[in-house]
Amino acid sequence: MEPSELLSRARSRSLDPADPLETLAAAITLSAELSRDTDALLDLAVREAREAGASWTVIGERFGFSKQAARKRFTPPFAGRHLANRRKKRDAACSFCRQTPGPRIQMVHGEAGRICGACVSLASDIVADLIKRR
Numbered sequence: 001m002e003p004s005e006l007l008s009r010a011r012s013r014s015l016d017p018a019d020p021l022e023t024l025a026a027a028i029t030l031s032a033e034l035s036r037d038t039d040a041l042l043d044l045a046v047r048e049a050r051e052a053g054a055s056w057t058v059i060g061e062r063f064g065f066s067k068q069a070a071r072k073r074f075t076p077p078f079a080g081r082h083l084a085n086r087r088k089k090r091d092a093a094c095s096f097c098r099q100t101p102g103p104r105i106q107m108v109h110g111e112a113g114r115i116c117g118a119c120v121s122l123a124s125d126i127v128a129d130l131i132k133r134r
């Protein structure tokens with residue numbers, strides 16, 4: 001669609017078509033809608049290509065970017081249970097040593113992260129040393 005046609009469309013949605021700023025506001029809204037539509041179009045076309053057996057390498061080539069970039073851009077965030085589980089596990093890990101929770105791992109949860117028993121103990125030793133040196 002031609003930009004002038006799009007502008008007419010924005011003007012027809014404007015609260016006050018005589019006011020260029022109102023038309024601009026309508027154009028911004030329309031532009032966001034169109035951008036969502038074109039994203040959805042590409043998602044759909046990529047899904048179709050994947051279902052037809054196209055590799056991420058070939059899909060990436062069509063876009064002019066790498067296989068990794070293509071996969072990252074078009075794979076939904078929680079595509080597989082495996083990926084979701086890995087993320088969940090990572091999100092539950094100790095913020096200091098990345099130890100993941102387990103039956104024998106004690107974890108203290110805070111507002112901004114978690115700390116495992118081993119790190120609590122290590123941190124406690126470090127603080128005790130610092131106090132001793134004063």
Ligand SMILES: [Zn+2]
Pocket residue numbers: 094095096097098099115116117118119
């Ligand atoms: Zn830890």
